[in-house]
Amino acid sequence: MANFANSTLLVTGASGHLGRKAVESLLARGAKRVVAMTRSPDKLKDLAAKGVEVRAGSFDDPASLDAAFKGIDRLLLISTDAVGVPGGRKAQHIRGIDAAERAGVGYIAYTSLTAPYPSADPASVVPDDHFWTEARLAAGKADWSSLRNNLYTEGILQSAGAAIASGKLYHAQGTAGRASVAHDDAAKAAAGALLLGESKRIYDVGGPAAVTQAEVAAILSRLSGRSIEAVALSGEDFRAGLRAAGVPEAFVGIAAQFDIDTAQGYHAIVTDAVEQLTGHKPRSVEDVLVANAAKLAA
DSSP states (O other): OOOOTTSEEEESSTTSHHHHHHHHHHHHTTOSEEEEEESOGGGGHHHHTTTOEEEEOOTTOHHHHHHHTTTOSEEEEOOOSOTTSTTOHHHHHHHHHHHHHHHTOOEEEEEEESSOOOOSOGGGHHHHHHHHHHHHHHTSSSEEEEEEEOOBGGGHHHHHHHHHHHSEEEESOTTOOBOOBOHHHHHHHHHHHHHHOOTTEEEEEOOSSOBOHHHHHHHHHHHHTSOOEEEEOOHHHHHHHHHHTTOOHHHHHHHHHHHHHHHTTTTOOOOSHHHHHHSSOOOOHHHHHHHTHHHHHO
């Protein structure tokens, strides 16, 4: 496997959580020419002080992309957060790939989603965005790899507090497992794709095991000292519960669809992609929850 530490490597969305960690991982792994693209260059002064070249760029401004991608050999395209809005991230991603081709970028690594699929269902906008972005990559001029990230393990923390308080972990995942990935592992794998990634390759980036909600409830019970039961609901009842809990409507369909997709087995894929791209095994659900024990206690 080739090493591209001496190539000029660019990370988009570098002021975001995943992008910043990817840049830091590139530096730690010996990358010599790292470029960080962001809409907010002032947020990356600390990275600039470490020798990172910071460039302004926006996926809504093709001219800024042309300038940002000039002279870049390998690009990490981190999926944007413009989900479910007109002219949202599918259009943004395609503009980014178009600009990368104009600039002569030779390789694009893209942070996709486990099992992206096209759908006419409005609730399926997240996998749909990733499907069409991957299709554009495959039809393009540059070499590419797709980093199909499973859902982030840290997402469990969003429902853990209510589960500990009530003793009930409500979900619509049935008895299927989810091989969720720790955020740090996903960021390090993304950096690894820039340094080591093979062309025309799909990496399913996930955790070491497909963990059921019953198993999550058991882990939360051990860590909190309280008895927590996983309660499986239908998709419609789960949506109703999210609405009753005050979850914004824009996220109700997305959250429910992720659980339904998990119930259908889409998120149970376990591979060694993290180890291939980082050199270490991925962290488990329990590892992540133990590391966040203070938040659970609060």
